[in-house]
Amino acid sequence: MDTRPIGIFDSGLGGLTAVKALAAAAPWESFVYLGDTANAPYGDKTPAQIRGFSRINTAFLRARGVKALLVACNTSNANAMDQVLADDPDIPVIGVIEPAAAAAAAATRSGRIGVLATHATVASGAYERAVKALLPDAAVTAVACPRLVPLVESGRTDPSDPALIAAVEEYAAPLREAGTDTVILGCTHYPIIRSAISAALGPDVALVDSGAASVDALLAALKGRDALGDKTKTGGRRFFCSAGREQFVKTGSAFLDWDMAGQTEQVDLGEARHGQIL
Numbered sequence: 701m702d703t704r705p706i707g708i709f710d711s712g713l714g715g716l717t718a719v720k721a722l723a724a725a726a727p728w729e730s731f732v733y734l735g736d737t738a739n740a741p742y743g744d745k746t747p748a749q750i751r752g753f754s755r756i757n758t759a760f761l762r763a764r765g766v767k768a769l770l771v772a773c774n775t776s777n778a779n780a781m782d783q784v785l786a787d788d789p790d791i792p793v794i795g796v797i798e799p800a801a802a803a804a805a806a807a808t809r810s811g812r813i814g815v816l817a818t819h820a821t822v823a824s825g826a827y828e829r830a831v832k833a834l835l836p837d838a839a840v841t842a843v844a845c846p847r848l849v850p851l852v853e854s855g856r857t858d859p860s861d862p863a864l865i866a867a868v869e870e871y872a873a874p875l876r877e878a879g880t881d882t883v884i885l886g887c888t889h890y891p892i893i894r895s896a897i898s899a900a901l902g903p904d905v906a907l908v909d910s911g912a913a914s915v916d917a918l919l920a921a922l923k924g925r926d927a928l929g930d931k932t933k934t935g936g937r938r939f940f941c942s943a944g945r946e947q948f949v950k951t952g953s954a955f956l957d958w959d960m961a962g963q964t965e966q967v968d969l970g971e972a973r974h975g976q977i978l
């Protein structure tokens with residue numbers, strides 16, 4: 701047994717989709733969550749910038765004594781996973797891309813798989829590689845969706861919001877044309893607007909939640925090390941964001957369906973850069 705917390709990070713609210721799945725599957729696990737809202741969105745940044753943010757985020761979480769890291773950000777996975785693995789050799793580091801690719805490969809009937817993701821994830825080709833490693837004949841259509849993360853971060857998640865409907869419609873169109881039967885929500889923010897995406901793609905398209913898909917892999921890694929928490933207790937929950945605490949708490953609480961206010965602090969990751977809070 702290991703009662704230390706799990707460290708989870710994303711550029712903002714997206715990793716809460718993994719938190720929701722974790723809290724449902726393993727309510728006894730404690731976690732520390734970091735949303736780097738000061739630097740979101742990551743998806744339009746350069747690989748070098750994304751690697752820099754990911755390094756700060758993992759150092760911040762490591763300094764809180766975590767027993768495992770969940771990189772609940774596809775954009776960091778696609779651009780910085782090698783670095784996170786090299787920086788954290790002693791604890792399990794779990795990503796979202798491989799579990800999501802495996803779930804999509806298992807779900808598809810036609811082999812036509814769509815990916816909705818950020819620019820930086822699509823540009824990396826990480827999903828094509830991960831899907832084709834499992835299904836070499838799969839046809840993968842990946843669409844970059846730069847308007848979605850800013851909409852989610854600003855709280856515009858209502859499926860009747862006209863700006864959200866217009867953006868989702870534009871990004872869904874190439875996937876409908878390609879005849880995809882399975883679409884990977886390849887950015888952890890997107891399950892927060894799942895109903896808008898599902899409405900645009902139609903009821904016959906299976907959606908894969910990359911944050912939720914990673915939780916089984918995380919728990920399997922902990923179990924394999926005999927490092928699950930104390931199942932007789934409820935785990936501790938702490939959230940940090942690096943800007944805009946009020947909006948983070950408001951949208952996050954609505955999505956998680958619990959009040960995060962008393963569990964959430966805003967931190968200055970600029971100070972982390974200078975070693976003051978690490």
Ligand code: DGL
Nearest residue numbers: 714741742743774775888
């Ligand atoms: N939620 C993240 C992802 O899965 C980051 C999105 C962003 O900040 O652009 O890619």
